[in-house]
Structures are given as structure tokens and as C-alpha cells.
Amino acid sequence: MTTELRELRQEDWDEYYAALELAFGGVAEAREESELWNALVEFHRCFGAWEGGTCVGTTGAFSFRLCVPGGSLVDAAGVTMVSVAATHRRRGILTSMMRRQLDDVRAKGEFLAVLTASEPAIYGRFGYGTATFATKAEIDTSRVSLSVPAGTDDVGLRYTKPADVHEACEELYARRVSERPGMLARQPGWERLGLLDPESERHGASPLQCVVAERDGELVGYARFQVKPDWDMAGPKGTVRLRDLEAADPVAYAALWRFLFGIDLTSTVEAHSRPTDDAVFHLVSDVRRCRIQVRDSLHVRLVEVAAALEARAYRTPVNLVLDVEDAFCPWNAGRWRLTGDLKGATCERTEDDADLALSVRDLGSAYLGGVSLTSLAAAGRVRELRPGALAEAATAFGSDVAPWLPHGF
Structure with a gap:
């Protein structure tokens, strides 16, 4: 048929x-x-x-x-x-x-398409490249302590129903979006995703809980989580399942993590989909007992190469010609001169000799600054055609913070 x-x-x-x-x-x-x-x-x-x-x-x-x-x-x-x-x-x-x-x-x-893949092998042939990674941690809080910054004790914490503070939490999240590539500005209705809590998905854990951090009456952080009780002959060994945590500053951030570590009758904090450079791994006393795992998260596809490269800034001045391969969207194929810095960029067609050659898939991987062009070159996926061009491009394309997708879609 x-x-x-x-x-x-x-x-x-x-x-x-x-x-x-x-x-x-x-x-x-x-x-x-x-x-x-x-x-x-x-x-x-x-x-x-x-x-x-x-x-x-x-x-x-x-x-x-x-x-x-x-x-x-x-x-x-x-x-x-x-x-x-x-x-x-x-x-x-x-x-x-x-x-x-x-x-x-x-x-x-x-000029951009993004996705999260159930099977990463599927989408490379359509030009999607892995651009962000997410960290999972299972922290043994019975053997791991935290070293928190001065002022942590000045942050007030209180329990609240997640729905009662979702507007204030969304306002804090919105302020954080522009600080990290890969984050999504949540459109109306998407705030409901953070409150989704079907009983069938709890698997023995509590309903969704929320604790907010406050200073001088202002919300400066929040954590949404569940607690799964468990016991054995030695006593309680429950698990705190962290759903979301955002904070306006390092002190509020540390206060929330310290709270999670100290919840009664638990010995593990399980955190999913955290940034690969999450600061908690510099607060813990023993990072080995955090059982860190990393997996792919956001895959990026440049639909219009020139517009996409012009939309972002570059950490250092860059002026080079990229020879882009794109069989699925052939309007992207060919040579492009990219000129840019922290203030902006231009990208135009050119007949000049290329400095680097790569596929649109690998350009998508490097686009948010979390995958190094140098690493891709070491895998044979980027070819340096002018000596020094790879180092120039890799530095310029980088990001000061790891790109991160905070939730799926």
C-alpha cells in the first residue's frame, strides 16, 4: 500500500x-x-x-x-x-x-534543529551531531561530605508545595537560561513539565517535593526531588532522587545540596541530567563515591549554516574558511568564510581555499562549545588544511561553561 x-x-x-x-x-x-x-x-x-x-x-x-x-x-x-x-x-x-x-x-x-535521541546511531546520517552531554551521579552521602562556602548558613530553606512556588522558580530559571548554551527558554505551558508527577512513575518514591532557598525574603534557589525509603538489617538507606536544582549564586547552590545530603533516613542522592561541569563535584569530599556516568543529551543540526554560525559569539577572534559537507541539506555544502569574535560574526560564501574541512554533523557537535574541534580532528572527523587553523577554531568555538540541556522534550 x-x-x-x-x-x-x-x-x-x-x-x-x-x-x-x-x-x-x-x-x-x-x-x-x-x-x-x-x-x-x-x-x-x-x-x-x-x-x-x-x-x-x-x-x-x-x-x-x-x-x-x-x-x-x-x-x-x-x-x-x-x-x-x-x-x-x-x-x-x-x-x-x-x-x-x-x-x-x-x-x-x-536555522537550527535539535533533538534528544532514543538511539544516537539513528540521526547522524541526517546531519545531527552530539553537542551536549548529561551527568548522572549516585552519591553515597553516608561516606561523602560537602565543603561549603562562607555564608551558606545565612541562606534560609523551607519546604513548600511545588505548585505554590512554580512561578518564582520559573523566573529564576529564566534568568539562568542565557548563562549556559543549550538551555531552553521555556515557552508558556512548559513550566508544567517540572511539576509532572504521575504516581505510576514514582516506583516506590514519594510524591514530588520542593525546598526553596531564600535570602532577605527573595527566592534564590530551589530543589525538586523525591525520596524513596528503603531499609535493611543495618537500618535506613533511602534514596533522594533529585529532579531539578537551580540557584542564583554559589552560596544558595551549596545550601540546597547540603540539605539534600542531610535528609533523614537516606544514604544516597541520585541526580540525573546534570551539567558535566556541575559544581557539586568540587564540593564533595570524595568524587569517586559519586559514581559519575556521562551520556549524550542534545543533538544539534545546522539547517542554515551561515545563519547559525552568525547567531553565536566566539571566545576569541576567528577568521577562517570552512569546507562543509552536507549531503542531506545540499544548500549548506561548500566553503564558508567565518569571521567573528565575542561581539558577533559574519559568515558568507567564498571561493577562497579552505582552512578546515568537516561535515555538518561535526559542525553541529562543535556548535554549542562543548565538543572540541581538536577532539573531532583526533577522531579523523575534522581535517586541518591550513597549519594553525584547527587551534584557532577550537579555541574560538569553545564555551566557558559546558553546554547543558536541563530537561527532555
Whole structure:
């Protein structure tokens, strides 16, 4: 049968979402979660592959504002809900959806597409490169202590219901976005994601809890977390599962971590999706007992190379020619002269000899400053064509802080 790719209609949502759930194992999500995605989804940005009356493929995109090096917020398509039915693999359905989607992103004037991958091997052929990483830590708080800065005792902490302070927490989060590449400026409705707490996802842990840090009556930090009680013959060994933690300054940050370490009847703090340069690893007495694991997080695709490179700042002055390979979006292929510094950049077509040669995938990896062009060159993915160009570019493209995606989509 012929497969038709068409824009998602409201009346098709249930079948579209059921096809997505089936592709991810067939376990239905909690009602609260599916209702949230239904409220956030942009139907005109979603496409389904239909065979007759059956949905056999899904993809969509959210309209995001993404922080890039230099602190600017730029429009980006947040690619999401990608699936192909197991019965319809190797028929070109995913390729046709990616083609339609990137053409649509370009038509909307967005020059970046980003995603989180269920399987990282899938998206490289479409030009997506791994640009940020996330840290997971399981900290043995029975054997690890914290060294906190002066003034930590001056920060007040109090329990509160997460929903009662979500507006103030969102205001603090919004102030933090421009400080770290990869963070998303949350659009209206997205604050609900931080409050999502379906009972079926707790797996024996408490409902979501929240503690806020305050100074002089002002909220300067918050932590949202759950506690999973556990006991053995030696006594209590519960786990604190950290969901979110943001703070306006190092003192508030340390106060919140000290609180988490000291929760009664627990001996582990489990933190997911933290930045790779998270400061807590410089507060702990024994980093080995933090059981740190790192995995890929945000994947970046430059849809319009020139516009994307002009949108960010560069840590040091740069003036070089990039020879970009891009078979899937051929309008990007060729040589581009990039000139920029901390104040901004220009990027234009050129016939000049290239200084570096790389794929758009690897340019996406380096774009937010967390993956070094030098490292990519060592893997044979970037070629230096002018001596000294690699060091110049690697320094300029870098970021003072590790790029980080605070939550999925």
C-alpha cells in the first residue's frame, strides 16, 4: 500500500500517539503525561505516515528558543515524537519524514534543529551531531561530605508545595537560561513539565517535593526531588532522587545540596541530567563515591549554516574558511568564510581555499562549545588544511561553561 505523509490533525491525535507508544514498547503513558504532551504539541508541526487508516510513522517539532554561546536566544525546532512501526522498517519512511521536517524548518526561517535521541546511531546520517552531554551521579552521602562556602548558613530553606512556588522558580530559571548554551527558554505551558508527577512513575518514591532557598525574603534557589525509603538489617538507606536544582549564586547552590545530603533516613542522592561541569563535584569530599556516568543529551543540526554560525559569539577572534559537507541539506555544502569574535560574526560564501574541512554533523557537535574541534580532528572527523587553523577554531568555538540541556522534550 502507498504511504501518505500528512500534517497531524486534532482528530488523529489518539491514533498518532498510540502508534508512538507502540513503537516505544507499547506501555501506555500515565494520563497526566499524555495530556500534557497533547496540550503542548503544535499540530501544524507534526507529521504522520499513514498507510490507509493506520499510522505507521510519527514525527513532530516544538518551537523553542535555545541559548547559544554569547548568551543569545535563537529560534530552534525541537524535534520530537519520532517513530516508525516495527512492521514498516527499511521502507524509507524515516528518511521521508526527516526530509519533510527539515524542509519545513527551513521554510519557517529556523536555522537550527535539535533533538534528544532514543538511539544516537539513528540521526547522524541526517546531519545531527552530539553537542551536549548529561551527568548522572549516585552519591553515597553516608561516606561523602560537602565543603561549603562562607555564608551558606545565612541562606534560609523551607519546604513548600511545588505548585505554590512554580512561578518564582520559573523566573529564576529564566534568568539562568542565557548563562549556559543549550538551555531552553521555556515557552508558556512548559513550566508544567517540572511539576509532572504521575504516581505510576514514582516506583516506590514519594510524591514530588520542593525546598526553596531564600535570602532577605527573595527566592534564590530551589530543589525538586523525591525520596524513596528503603531499609535493611543495618537500618535506613533511602534514596533522594533529585529532579531539578537551580540557584542564583554559589552560596544558595551549596545550601540546597547540603540539605539534600542531610535528609533523614537516606544514604544516597541520585541526580540525573546534570551539567558535566556541575559544581557539586568540587564540593564533595570524595568524587569517586559519586559514581559519575556521562551520556549524550542534545543533538544539534545546522539547517542554515551561515545563519547559525552568525547567531553565536566566539571566545576569541576567528577568521577562517570552512569546507562543509552536507549531503542531506545540499544548500549548506561548500566553503564558508567565518569571521567573528565575542561581539558577533559574519559568515558568507567564498571561493577562497579552505582552512578546515568537516561535515555538518561535526559542525553541529562543535556548535554549542562543548565538543572540541581538536577532539573531532583526533577522531579523523575534522581535517586541518591550513597549519594553525584547527587551534584557532577550537579555541574560538569553545564555551566557558559546558553546554547543558536541563530537561527532555
